[in-house]
Amino acid sequence: MSDIIAYKKDGVIIDTQSYDASRDAGASEILYDNSKDALEVIRHSCAHLMAEAITALYPGAKFFVGPAIEDGFYYDFRVTKENGEKLGENDLETIEKKMKELVDAKLDITKTCSTKAEVLAKFKNDDLKQEVLKRIPEGEVSIYSQGNFEDICRGPHVPNTKFLRFFKLTRVAGAYLGGDENREMLTRIYGTAYADKASLLEHIRIIEEAKKRDHRKLGNEMKLFTFDDEIGAGLPIWLPNGARMRSKIEKILFVVHRRRGYEPVRGPEILKADAWKISGHYTNYKENMYFTNIDEQEYGIKPMNCVGHIKVYQSELRSYRDLPLKFFEYGVVHRHEKSGVMHGLFRVREFTQDDAHIFCMPSQIKENVLEILSFVDNIMKNFGFEYEMEISTRPDKAIGDENVWAVATNALKEALDENGFKYGIDEGGGAFYGPKIDIKITDALKRKWQCGTVQVDFNLPERFELGYIDENNEKQRPVMLHRAILGSFERFIGILIEHTAGELPFFIAPTQVVVVPISESHEKYAKEIQTKLRNLEIDSEIYSKNESLNKRIRTAEKARVPMILVIGDSEVENKTVALRDRRARTQSQLGLDEFLDLTQQKLKEVNF
Known part of the structure; x- marks a missing residue:
C-alpha cells in the first residue's frame, strides 16, 4: 500500500504535519x-x-x-x-x-x-x-x-x-x-x-521534444515571423511566408463566418476614454491599456473589440425580427504585457482576434451558444486538435449585479448540460463583465492551451443602453455574446507550429510546392508549372539558385514544404513531375495534370 502524504477535507489539502484525527474526522487520504x-x-x-x-x-x-x-x-x-x-x-x-x-x-x-x-x-x-x-x-x-x-x-x-x-x-x-x-x-x-x-x-522527453518544436525556433527556420528591438518588444513582424499562411487561415474563416450568417464589421483601434469608462474597462482593465491625448481629450487604444461592435449595433433601430445579429472582425488589439511574461507569439502586446459579437434575445442564448460550439468543433477538428471546455465564473473584480451573473452562468451550464457536453469549472476565472466558456485545446505533446472563448454579457448592453423593439412594440434589452474561436491568430499559429512541429497542413502551408529545376534548361517548364499552380491558388517557389541539386532539396526540406517537384529532361519531355511528398513520405512520378488534380484533392481533405 502506498504511503499517506496528506489528507483532504472539504476541498482543502491538509498535510500530515497539520492533520488532527479528532478535528479532521472524515478527511480522505x-x-x-x-x-x-x-x-x-x-x-x-x-x-x-x-x-x-x-x-x-x-x-x-x-x-x-x-x-x-x-x-x-x-x-x-x-x-x-x-x-x-x-x-x-x-x-x-x-x-x-x-x-x-x-x-x-x-x-x-x-x-x-x-x-x-x-x-x-x-x-x-x-x-x-x-x-x-x-x-x-x-x-x-x-x-x-x-x-x-x-x-x-x-x-x-x-x-x-x-x-x-x-x-x-x-x-x-x-x-x-x-x-x-x-x-x-x-x-x-x-x-x-x-x-x-x-x-x-x-516529462523530460516531452520537454526535449518541446524544445525542438519551439515556435520561435521553427518560425525563424521557416521565415514566418520575426521580432526587432528597434520596433519594440511583443510586436511581431510577419514575413512573407508567415503572412501567406496567416492570410489562408483568415480567408477560410471569412468564408465560414459568412456561411454561418455573420456580417463583417470594423471598429476603430483608438476610442475616446469616455467610451472605456462606460464599458468599465477604464476602471477594471486600465492597467492593461495604452492611453494618449489628442486635442486635450484622452483616448485609449482598444484592448478588445466589443465597444466598436456595440456602436455598430447602435447605428440603427433594431427589432426582435433582426435578432440574432452576428458581427465579426479580425480586430487588431493592444494590451500592456509586462516584459517578463512575453514569449514569442504566445504573449505579445499587439495581436489580432478572430472576434465576434452576437446580439440576441435572452430566449436565444442557448441556441446561439450551441451554434458557436458547433463552429468551434468544426474548426478544431479540421486543424487536428482535441479540446475540452471549462466554465469560468464571476471574478472578484467584476461589474454588474450578482443575480445577473447567476442568470448568465446558468445559461451557459444549461446549454452544455442539455446537450451532454463535459466541462470543468474555473471559479473566479470569468471576464470582468460576464461568465464564459473557455475552449482548451490539447496539442501533440498533450499540453493544454486556452484559445477560444464564449462569454454571456448582460452588463455591457445595460451600460450602453442597448435595445430592440419586441413584438408588443416595447423596448427590451438584448444579450451580448462575446466569441472568439482561435483566440488570436498569433497565439493559435504559435500553438499550431508546435503541434505540427512545423509540418503545417497542406491547405495553410506558406509554400505548398517547391519546384527544383535540375538545370537552367528546365526553368521554363518550372515557371509553367508555377503559373498553373498560381491559377489554382497554390503557393509555390522555384529553387533555381546556383547550388547543387541536393542542397536545394535540403533547403526545401528544412523549410518543411509539403511537396517538392524535381524537374529534369524526362519531366520536360513527358510533361510529368518527380514528386517528393513530405507528409505522405513518398516519391512518385506523375503527369502534370495528375499532380495538379492531386493538389486540389489535398485542399478538399478539410471540410470547414
Missing part, C-alpha cells in the same frame, strides 16, 4: 502517487528541497516565494556566486546533485506556528521575508523546516524528503519581485517532480 493532489504536495515540497540545496551551496541566498504550479514548481530568490556571476543553466546539475543528497538524508519536514509579530522579528534582517510577510494577514503564521532550511509557508508539504526522489530542474529565468517590473529582478528556477521515475522520464 492522499497517497504517494501521481494524482493531482499528491503532485501538488510533492512539487511544493520539492521547491523547498531545491531552496535547501541552494542555501547549502550559496549561503548568502535569500528566498521570496516557491509555489507548486500546473506542471511543476519554481522558487524566486536572490543569489550571487562567489565569482560575482548569476546562476545559470550550467548550475542546475550541481543543485540537483545536492538535492539528491538531501533526499538520501531522509530529512523530516516539520511545521511550527507563531504570531505574525514573532515571525517579523525572527526575519527582521531578511528583506525578502519581510516582503512575504506584507502579503500575509494578521494572525497565525506557519514556518516549515527541513535540515538547515526554513521558510514562511502555508504548506502543504510531504512529511519527509524521502518522498522527493524523482525530480528535474528545467530552466533558469528572471522574475521581478512580486511581478512588479519596476522592482528588483530575482532569479527563478523552474523544476518538476513525480512519484515515479517513468513519469519523470516521460
Whole structure:
C-alpha cells in the first residue's frame, strides 16, 4: 500500500504535519502517487528541497516565494556566486546533485506556528521575508523546516524528503519581485517532480521534444515571423511566408463566418476614454491599456473589440425580427504585457482576434451558444486538435449585479448540460463583465492551451443602453455574446507550429510546392508549372539558385514544404513531375495534370 502524504477535507489539502484525527474526522487520504493532489504536495515540497540545496551551496541566498504550479514548481530568490556571476543553466546539475543528497538524508519536514509579530522579528534582517510577510494577514503564521532550511509557508508539504526522489530542474529565468517590473529582478528556477521515475522520464522527453518544436525556433527556420528591438518588444513582424499562411487561415474563416450568417464589421483601434469608462474597462482593465491625448481629450487604444461592435449595433433601430445579429472582425488589439511574461507569439502586446459579437434575445442564448460550439468543433477538428471546455465564473473584480451573473452562468451550464457536453469549472476565472466558456485545446505533446472563448454579457448592453423593439412594440434589452474561436491568430499559429512541429497542413502551408529545376534548361517548364499552380491558388517557389541539386532539396526540406517537384529532361519531355511528398513520405512520378488534380484533392481533405 502506498504511503499517506496528506489528507483532504472539504476541498482543502491538509498535510500530515497539520492533520488532527479528532478535528479532521472524515478527511480522505492522499497517497504517494501521481494524482493531482499528491503532485501538488510533492512539487511544493520539492521547491523547498531545491531552496535547501541552494542555501547549502550559496549561503548568502535569500528566498521570496516557491509555489507548486500546473506542471511543476519554481522558487524566486536572490543569489550571487562567489565569482560575482548569476546562476545559470550550467548550475542546475550541481543543485540537483545536492538535492539528491538531501533526499538520501531522509530529512523530516516539520511545521511550527507563531504570531505574525514573532515571525517579523525572527526575519527582521531578511528583506525578502519581510516582503512575504506584507502579503500575509494578521494572525497565525506557519514556518516549515527541513535540515538547515526554513521558510514562511502555508504548506502543504510531504512529511519527509524521502518522498522527493524523482525530480528535474528545467530552466533558469528572471522574475521581478512580486511581478512588479519596476522592482528588483530575482532569479527563478523552474523544476518538476513525480512519484515515479517513468513519469519523470516521460516529462523530460516531452520537454526535449518541446524544445525542438519551439515556435520561435521553427518560425525563424521557416521565415514566418520575426521580432526587432528597434520596433519594440511583443510586436511581431510577419514575413512573407508567415503572412501567406496567416492570410489562408483568415480567408477560410471569412468564408465560414459568412456561411454561418455573420456580417463583417470594423471598429476603430483608438476610442475616446469616455467610451472605456462606460464599458468599465477604464476602471477594471486600465492597467492593461495604452492611453494618449489628442486635442486635450484622452483616448485609449482598444484592448478588445466589443465597444466598436456595440456602436455598430447602435447605428440603427433594431427589432426582435433582426435578432440574432452576428458581427465579426479580425480586430487588431493592444494590451500592456509586462516584459517578463512575453514569449514569442504566445504573449505579445499587439495581436489580432478572430472576434465576434452576437446580439440576441435572452430566449436565444442557448441556441446561439450551441451554434458557436458547433463552429468551434468544426474548426478544431479540421486543424487536428482535441479540446475540452471549462466554465469560468464571476471574478472578484467584476461589474454588474450578482443575480445577473447567476442568470448568465446558468445559461451557459444549461446549454452544455442539455446537450451532454463535459466541462470543468474555473471559479473566479470569468471576464470582468460576464461568465464564459473557455475552449482548451490539447496539442501533440498533450499540453493544454486556452484559445477560444464564449462569454454571456448582460452588463455591457445595460451600460450602453442597448435595445430592440419586441413584438408588443416595447423596448427590451438584448444579450451580448462575446466569441472568439482561435483566440488570436498569433497565439493559435504559435500553438499550431508546435503541434505540427512545423509540418503545417497542406491547405495553410506558406509554400505548398517547391519546384527544383535540375538545370537552367528546365526553368521554363518550372515557371509553367508555377503559373498553373498560381491559377489554382497554390503557393509555390522555384529553387533555381546556383547550388547543387541536393542542397536545394535540403533547403526545401528544412523549410518543411509539403511537396517538392524535381524537374529534369524526362519531366520536360513527358510533361510529368518527380514528386517528393513530405507528409505522405513518398516519391512518385506523375503527369502534370495528375499532380495538379492531386493538389486540389489535398485542399478538399478539410471540410470547414
